[in-house]
Amino acid sequence: MNPSVPQWRRRAISVAAMRALARRTLPRPIFDFADGGAEDELTLRRNECAFDDLDLLPRPLSGAATRDLSVELFGRKLSLPVIIGPTGLGGLFWPDGERAAARAAAAAGTAYCLSHGSVCTLEQLAETGVSPRWMQVFIYRERDFTWELTERAAKANYDALVLTTDNQMLGNRERDLRNGFTIPPRLALNSLAGMALKAEWLWRMRNDLKRITFGNYVRPGESADIKSLAGRMAQLLDPSMNWADVAELRKVWTKPLILKGILHPDEARKAVEHGVDALIASNHGGRQLDGAASGLDALPAILDAVGGRIPVLVDGGIRRGADVVKALALGAKACLIGRPQLWGVSVAGEAGVARVLEIFQQEIDRAMGLCGVTSIGQIDRSLLLKKRIGA
Numbered sequence: 001m002n003p004s005v006p007q008w009r010r011r012a013i014s015v016a017a018m019r020a021l022a023r024r025t026l027p028r029p030i031f032d033f034a035d036g037g038a039e040d041e042l043t044l045r046r047n048e049c050a051f052d053d054l055d056l057l058p059r060p061l062s063g064a065a066t067r068d069l070s071v072e073l074f075g076r077k078l079s080l081p082v083i084i085g086p087t088g089l090g091g092l093f094w095p096d097g098e099r100a101a102a103r104a105a106a107a108a109g110t111a112y113c114l115s116h117g118s119v120c121t122l123e124q125l126a127e128t129g130v131s132p133r134w135m136q137v138f139i140y141r142e143r144d145f146t147w148e149l150t151e152r153a154a155k156a157n158y159d160a161l162v163l164t165t166d167n168q169m170l171g172n173r174e175r176d177l178r179n180g181f182t183i184p185p186r187l188a189l190n191s192l193a194g195m196a197l198k199a200e201w202l203w204r205m206r207n208d209l210k211r212i213t214f215g216n217y218v219r220p221g222e223s224a225d226i227k228s229l230a231g232r233m234a235q236l237l238d239p240s241m242n243w244a245d246v247a248e249l250r251k252v253w254t255k256p257l258i259l260k261g262i263l264h265p266d267e268a269r270k271a272v273e274h275g276v277d278a279l280i281a282s283n284h285g286g287r288q289l290d291g292a293a294s295g296l297d298a299l300p301a302i303l304d305a306v307g308g309r310i311p312v313l314v315d316g317g318i319r320r321g322a323d324v325v326k327a328l329a330l331g332a333k334a335c336l337i338g339r340p341q342l343w344g345v346s347v348a349g350e351a352g353v354a355r356v357l358e359i360f361q362q363e364i365d366r367a368m369g370l371c372g373v374t375s376i377g378q379i380d381r382s383l384l385l386k387k388r389i390g391a
Contacts, residue, residue: 006348008021008347008348008352009348009351009355012344012347012352012355012359013359014320014359015319015320015340015343015356015359015360016319018340018343018344018347018352018355018356018359019035019339019340019343021343021346021347022034022342022343022344022346022347023035025198025200025201025346025347026093026198026201026346027197027198027201027202028179029176029179029180029181030092030093030181030201031346032175032176032179032181033089033092033175033176033179033181034087034093034339034342034343034346035175035339036173036174036175036176036287037171037173037175037285037286037287037290038171038172038173038174038286038287038288038289038290039171039172039174039290040290041286041290042286042290042291043283043286043289043290043291043292043293043294044285044286044287044290045286046286046293046294046297046317047283047285047286047294047295047296047316047317048317048319049317050294050296050297050317051296051317051318051319051320051322051323051326051327054296054326054329054330054384054385055384055385056322056325056326056329056367056371056383056384056385057371057382057383057384057385058370058371058372059371059372059383060370060371060372061372062372062373063372063374064368064369064371064372064373064374065374066374067365067368067369067373067374067375068374068375068376069081069361069364069365069368069376070109070376071333071334071376073111073278073311073333073334074132074159074160074256074277074278076111076132076159077109078109078110078111078132078334079108079109079110079361080108080109080110080357080360080361080364081324081328081333081334081335081364081376082110082318082324082334082335082336082337082357082360082361082364083105083110083111083112083113083313083334083335083336083337084101084102084105084110084111084112084113084336084337084341084353084357085113085260085280085315085336085337085338086113086114086115086116086134086136086162086164086260086338087115087338087339087341087342088115088116088117088118089115089117089118089119089212089214090115090118090119090342090345091118091119091120091208091212092119092205092212093342093345093346094204094345094346094349094352095204095205095207095208095349096119096120097119097345097349098114098115098118098119098120098125099120099124099125099128100345100349100350100353101341101344101345101350101353102114102125102128102130102133103128103130103350104341104344104350104351104353104354104357105130105353105357106128106130106131107354108354108357108358108361110357111132111133111134111159111160112130112132112133112134113133113134113135113136113160113162113336114133114134114135114136114158115136116135116136116137116138116149116164116216117214117216117233118214118215118216119212119213119214119215120215121215121216121218122135122149122152122153122156122158122215122216123152123156124215126156126157126158131159132159132160133158133159134158134159134160134161134162134258135149135153135156135158135160135161135162136162136163136164136260137149137150137153137161137162137163137164137249138163138164138167138168138236138237138238139163139165139168139238139241139245139246139249140236140237140238141235141236141237141238142236143245143248145236146245146249147252149216150249150252150253151252152216153253154253154254154255158255159255159256160255160256160257160258160277161249161253161255161256161257161258162258162259162260162280163246163249163257163258163259163260164260164261164284165241165259165260165261165262165267166260166261166282166283166284166288166289167237167261167284167288168237168238168239168241169237169239169288170234170237171284171287171288171289171290172290173287201346213229214229214230214233217229217232217233243270243274246259246271246274246276247274250274250275250276256277256278257275257276257277257278258276258277258278258279258280258313259271259276259278259279259280260279260280260282260315261280261282261283261284262279262280262281262282262298262302263281263282263283263292263293263295263298263302264298265301265302265304265305266305268301268302268305268306268312269305269306271310272306272309272310276310277310278310278311278312278313278333279302279306279310279311279312279313280295280312280313280314280315280336281295281296281298281299281302281312281313281314281315281332282295282314282315282316282336283295283316285315285316285338285339286316294316294317295314295315295316295317296314296316296317296326296327296330299312299314299327299330299331299332300330300331303330303331303332311333311334312331312332312333313332313333313334313335313336314327314332314335314336315335315336315337315338318335318336318337318340319340320363321359321360321361321362321363321364321365321366321367322363322367323335324360324363324364324367325364325367325368325371325379325383326384328376328379329379329380329381329383329384330381330384331380331381337356337360340356340360341353341356341357343356344356371383
């Protein structure tokens with residue numbers, strides 16, 4: 001065993017192991033903020049176990065001495081079909097957490113999507129020069145604010161815009177309620193006592209906790225108080241958003257426009273009609289409507305509705321490289337990860353996210369080799385046991 005390798009690195013042999021390391025690192029309310037889902041967490045669990053319902057059929061005699069994991073999306077070559085999806089408050093898990101994760105993604109040759117609820121501003125992330133970089137937006141009650149964020153993303157030269165459609169009302173995240181989770185974390189004596197058990201995280205974050213805010217929502221001359229910003233964000237959510245808003249956004253944004261949160265095939269068809277460039281089959285990580293279908297379960301009908309006209313990506317419950325191969329075999333173009341990169345950044349910042357992406361790269365490569373495929377383009381439904389996919 002090489003003593004120069006950090007202890008966390010020796011233990012981080014899988015995404016599940018990284019999660020366990022993050023659980024030991026973070027205060028319980030902060031770990032649960034990332035890890036938890038809505039209500040009974042049925043959808044959260046379904047996101048992971050949906051992959052268990054698909055079996056791979058290896059063809060080891062096909063010959064796959066070398067494997068190419070690259071995939072092309074919007075004219076850009078990605079080194080692997082795993083993209084870091086938007087997760088709020090990355091800077092709560094590690095100082096400057098969003099930029100750390102973005103640098104790791106760029107180093108791995110893949111894309112990074114910044115959350116609307118990031119601690120850093122979209123301009124600050126752009127200053128790193130990481131690419132490809134995507135920006136997440138919502139349709140807000142104040143439509144002008146949607147157009148404002150879109151204009152800022154264009155000015156900062158973001159490569160794609162991700163419109164999240166399934167957060168029009170806040171999900172009932174009961175872990176947060178039970179934990180009394182607040183943003184920023186309470187610094188009362190009883191809370192500090194619990195946090196003191198996570199001394200490494202508390203020391204690392206000592207200069208940042210009181211400065212945690214939603215960077216993209218701070219207006220010039222306004223207070224950056226996160227409590228008032230969080231209240232404003234909740235008030236901005238708009239259940240009345242509709243396809244007319246998508247059409248307006250399509251006029252405003254000229255680069256690739258991606259809809260995230262699509263599960264129904266009718267919405268997939270309408271998205272194509274409205275000039276959307278890609279879809280993400282997603283249920284918001286099981287954090288919104290408990291009982292919603294998993295992205296993987298909804299994927300085949302969405303692909304049928306789209307008919308190959310635009311690429312379809314998927315997120316939710318992706319924990320192994322074999323999960324990625326199964327999603328691609330069904331027809332997904334690529335997969336997005338959320339929690340795994342938060343676990344990585346919680347443990348070791350940029351190096352932790354790099355390790356998570358390395359794990360996926362190694363596991364995808366191994367699965368491809370054992371299945372006898374040499375490129376992503378060779379992954380199709382012939383790799384799946386037909387009785388499992390209803391064929």
